Amino acid sequence: xxxxxxxxxxxxxxxxxxxxxxxxxxxxxxxxxxxxxxAVARRRVLVKAECLQHTGSFKLRGAWAAxxxxxxxxxxxxxxxxxxxNHAQGVAAAARAHGMRAVIVMPADAPRIKTAATRALGAELxxxxxxxxxxxxxxxGIIKRDxxxxxxxxxxPQVIAGQGxxxxxxxxxxxxxxxxQAEVLVPCGGGGLAAGVALALDARAPGLRVRPxxxxxxxxxxxxxxxxxxxxxxxxxxxxxxxxxxxxxLLTLPVLxxxxxxxxxxxxxxxxxxxxxxxxxxxxxxxxxGAVALAAALFQPATLRPGPVVIIASGGxxxxxxxxxxxxxxx
Amino acid sequence: xxxxxxxxxxxxxxxxxxxxxxxxxxxxxxxxxxxxxxAVARRRVLVKAECLQHTGSFKLRGAWAAxxxxxxxxxxxxxxxxxxxNHAQGVAAAARAHGMRAVIVMPADAPRIKTAATRALGAELxxxxxxxxxxxxxxxGIIKRDxxxxxxxxxxPQVIAGQGxxxxxxxxxxxxxxxxQAEVLVPCGGGGLAAGVALALDARAPGLRVRPxxxxxxxxxxxxxxxxxxxxxxxxxxxxxxxxxxxxxLLTLPVLxxxxxxxxxxxxxxxxxxxxxxxxxxxxxxxxxGAVALAAALFQPATLRPGPVVIIASGGxxxxxxxxxxxxxxx
Numbered sequence: 001x002x003x004x005x006x007x008x009x010x011x012x013x014x015x016x017x018x019x020x021x022x023x024x025x026x027x028x029x030x031x032x033x034x035x036x037x038x039a040v041a042r043r044r045v046l047v048k049a050e051c052l053q054h055t056g057s058f059k060l061r062g063a064w065a066a067x068x069x070x071x072x073x074x075x076x077x078x079x080x081x082x083x084x085x086n087h088a089q090g091v092a093a094a095a096r097a098h099g100m101r102a103v104i105v106m107p108a109d110a111p112r113i114k115t116a117a118t119r120a121l122g123a124e125l126x127x128x129x130x131x132x133x134x135x136x137x138x139x140x141g142i143i144k145r146d147x148x149x150x151x152x153x154x155x156x157p158q159v160i161a162g163q164g165x166x167x168x169x170x171x172x173x174x175x176x177x178x179x180x181q182a183e184v185l186v187p188c189g190g191g192g193l194a195a196g197v198a199l200a201l202d203a204r205a206p207g208l209r210v211r212p213x214x215x216x217x218x219x220x221x222x223x224x225x226x227x228x229x230x231x232x233x234x235x236x237x238x239x240x241x242x243x244x245x246x247x248x249x250l251l252t253l254p255v256l257x258x259x260x261x262x263x264x265x266x267x268x269x270x271x272x273x274x275x276x277x278x279x280x281x282x283x284x285x286x287x288x289x290g291a292v293a294l295a296a297a298l299f300q301p302a303t304l305r306p307g308p309v310v311i312i313a314s315g316g317x318x319x320x321x322x323x324x325x326x327x328x329x330x331x
Numbered sequence: 332x333x334x335x336x337x338x339x340x341x342x343x344x345x346x347x348x349x350x351x352x353x354x355x356x357x358x359x360x361x362x363x364x365x366x367x368x369x370a371v372a373r374r375r376v377l378v379k380a381e382c383l384q385h386t387g388s389f390k391l392r393g394a395w396a397a398x399x400x401x402x403x404x405x406x407x408x409x410x411x412x413x414x415x416x417n418h419a420q421g422v423a424a425a426a427r428a429h430g431m432r433a434v435i436v437m438p439a440d441a442p443r444i445k446t447a448a449t450r451a452l453g454a455e456l457x458x459x460x461x462x463x464x465x466x467x468x469x470x471x472g473i474i475k476r477d478x479x480x481x482x483x484x485x486x487x488p489q490v491i492a493g494q495g496x497x498x499x500x501x502x503x504x505x506x507x508x509x510x511x512q513a514e515v516l517v518p519c520g521g522g523g524l525a526a527g528v529a530l531a532l533d534a535r536a537p538g539l540r541v542r543p544x545x546x547x548x549x550x551x552x553x554x555x556x557x558x559x560x561x562x563x564x565x566x567x568x569x570x571x572x573x574x575x576x577x578x579x580x581l582l583t584l585p586v587l588x589x590x591x592x593x594x595x596x597x598x599x600x601x602x603x604x605x606x607x608x609x610x611x612x613x614x615x616x617x618x619x620x621g622a623v624a625l626a627a628a629l630f631q632p633a634t635l636r637p638g639p640v641v642i643i644a645s646g647g648x649x650x651x652x653x654x655x656x657x658x659x660x661x662x
Binding site: 027029030032035036039051052056113117120276279280281282283284285286316320323324327328 | 452655
């Protein structure tokens with residue numbers, strides 16, 4: 001039983017309205033750089049540090065945009081989401097700020113830092129088995145019983161509009177750096193961030209082009225943008241838990257086909273090296289799924305247009321042990 | 332043979348002039364927070380993330396202020412500094428930006444990340460043995476030969492004025508948060524940052540009071556502020572390399588006696604725990620010497636005035652292995 005969805009295409013007007021609702025509640029994250037990273041990449045590298053966002057990832061933006069768009073009646077009933085962690089924290093934090101109930105259907109093997117943080121934000125957690133359970137069916141049952149509104153992680157126009165606020169900030173920040181032509185590398189799971197940023201840049205900084213970045217073997221968006229027929233990704237990779245999606249979103253893919261690409265895919269080893277480089281030179285903790293764009297910028301220079309490159313470091317919610325493993329990765 | 336020094340007391344007018352010279356060259360670093368840290372500290376904790384400053388620490392501010400105050404003739408000859416690392420990087424970066432020669436006298440056992448970064452910034456490195464050599468004598472010989480200007484790490488009014496720009500930013504940022512009464516915990520070695528921030532807050536936000544924080548056993552400033560006679564610190568601690576100084580500065584101590592204190596001292600174990608907490612909840616890499624203030628805020632609540640606490644995370648230049656050790660510290 002599929003849950004009813006809002007299937008409107010996201011628009012720039014929705015982005016602007018979402019940005020107005022977000023104002024004062026989310027951080028305008030800094031645009032950072034380091035001569036050492038520039039030297040590795042052999043070009044200027046500008047890093048939008050969304051790992052410094054409240055809840056540790058950009059996901060709060062989309063969740064806040066969606067929650068704040070609900071009717072008073074829907075707010076009174078509350079929201080539900082499924083997520084491996086960052087969207088969960090975003091929905092939990094946004095719901096709590098709006099005085100709403102939040103239920104999160106979360107994989108039982110999600111990073112502990114994400115489950116603990118989501119619980120600390122007051123959400124009710126429903127664990128499920130990633131391999132055997134149907135998270136949508138679990139959510140549908142709870143929705144039928146309690147009348148909660150489902151906040152989808154990316155296939156929701158308000159969520160995409162909220163993530164687009166990253167692009168609105170980037171357009172202004174890059175203008176003040178004098179950069180009006182560049183590729184913007186964006187970590188991509190379902191494509192909500194990439195699509196939202198692409199919409200924002202198309203409207204406000206059309207010389208900046210989004211290129212989605214995925215883990216090797218999970219580059220369903222890159223393949224779709226290249227016109228290849230869909231086939232399932234191979235078995236799960238444990239590393240980039242935040243951006244492992246089986247296929248591009250129904251609302252995000254048309255935006256990306258119109259405004260973004262080509263896609264890039266990076267090896268897990270390069271993602272770990274990028275995490276170590278970000279710690280050493282930017283003093284940032286970036287999670288694997290948030291580091292794929294930096295990995296592409298640092299270690300795939302030949303695949304990029306000449307000139308400065310902008311990357312989004314989309315989240316920082318990584319368990320200590322995995323982060324220590326990244327720090328220990330050989331160059 | 333002591334090197335001639337500028338012994339003028341730093342003033343707010345010097346701070347404002349330094350801030351004007353720094354504008355556009357240093358980052359206004361963000362003021363970050365996390366509900367998880369607030370829960371540990373049982374109060375609101377606001378973190379000024381100077382680890383995100385260019386060169387990875389606040390030291391660029393003072394170095395830039397000093398270098399930019401030199402006469403054209405002095406600029407043509409260049410500058411020299413002694414430093415375990417962060418001041419070295421600051422002086423090297425500021426000198427390079429001004430097209431000047433920079434010579435750095437640096438302990439042979441300084442963290443590799445700091446020596447490598449200083450060399451990458453174009454400085455000439457002169458290693459010395461921390462236990463047996465006299466760094467001031469080494470510098471004096473080079474100064475006599477080449478006519479370089481010594482940029483002291485803290486006992487220089489221009490350096491203190493430059494570090495004070497952190498306080499000017501804090502005054503504005505805390506005003507916009509609605510905070511006009513709070514303690515501001517500042518990592519303290521020679522006291523340049525603490526004195527500069529104290530001068531700035533006294534002038535612009537007099538309800539905010541600096542409290543210097545040092546490693547246990549190296550709390551010479553706390554003891555001086557408590558009116559105790561000077562006695563040497565015990566043997567070197569390897570952890571907080573950035574803030575191990577034998578005694579308070581001649582220019583900084585009078586400022587701190589007038590405007591700051593009482594001092595705080597934290598155990599190395601708590602500093603490591605604070606580094607782990609900053610990585611988990613703020614997504615920041617903070618070096619040990621930069622984490623002592625956060626450690627005091629998190630783990631010494633009884634020593635602080637009630638209400639919100641502001642801390643400066645002064646630097647992030649830590650070797651991978653030591654950072655991994657901090658991540659592995661038990662709570």
